[in-house]
Amino acid sequence: MDTKKKILLVEDDVALANVYTARLDIENFETKWVGNGEEALSAAISFKPDLILLDAMMPKISGFDVLDILRNTPETNNIHVVMLTALSQPKDKERAESLGVDDYLVKSQVVIGDVIERVRFHLGITEQPSA
Numbered sequence: 521m522d523t524k525k526k527i528l529l530v531e532d533d534v535a536l537a538n539v540y541t542a543r544l545d546i547e548n549f550e551t552k553w554v555g556n557g558e559e560a561l562s563a564a565i566s567f568k569p570d571l572i573l574l575d576a577m578m579p580k581i582s583g584f585d586v587l588d589i590l591r592n593t594p595e596t597n598n599i600h601v602v603m604l605t606a607l608s609q610p611k612d613k614e615r616a617e618s619l620g621v622d623d624y625l626v627k628s629q630v631v632i633g634d635v636i637e638r639v640r641f642h643l644g645i646t647e648q649p650s651a
Contacts, residue, residue, distance in 0.1 A: 524550040525643050528569035530560040530586065531604070532578045536627075540573065543632050549639075557581025561589055564596045570643055573635070574621075576605035576612065584615055591620040600642040604635060 527549045531537040537553050544551040552567045554560050556579045564572065572590070576583035583603060590596040602623040603616050613624045623638050640646070 524548055525571070525645065526550045526552070526567060526569040527639065528560065528563050528567055528572045529553045530555075530557070530572060530578070530583065531575045532556060533575075540632065540635070543636065544639075547636055555579075557583065557586040560586050564590055564593075564599060569599060571600040571602060571639055573639070574601055574603050576603055576607050576616070584619060587616065587619045587621055602635075602638055602642060604630075 527544050529537060529540055529544070529551055531540065531553065532555050534555070537555070541551050541553050552563055552569065554563050558580045560572070560574070561581070563569070574583045574586060583605065587601055587603070590599060590601060600622045602625060603621050604625050604627060605612070606627050608626045608628065616624050622642050625635060625638060
């Protein structure tokens with residue numbers, strides 16, 4: 521089959537990041553995890569992910585600022601970005617959408633399977649569900 525799709529996971533909660541990384545690996549994605557916005561920006565250039573799962577509230581640079589920078593950088597402006605955040609206020613979602621996010625998922629409202637489904641959708645991977 522073709523090469524694995526690359527996912528950059530930007531999450532400062534180590535336990536959560538481990539769960540997501542393990543699941544993405546099982547789902548046959550090549551996953552790189554970083555714990556803050558600064559690392560996310562350098563990894564977006566070096567790792568060249570197909571999609572970024574981006575937390576909003578992080579040390580150093582917030583997810584919103586990361587998204588803004590990604591969208592204004594030629595090398596990264598076409599990467600799919602799915603925000604996965606604890607922020608459930610409509611104003612936060614509107615802010616993310618105004619910055620060009622592809623999808624906005626609230627952690628308390630989704631399970632990991634939902635997130636994987638959205639990742640597949642944005643990457644254009646439509647596999648048969650396993651029976």
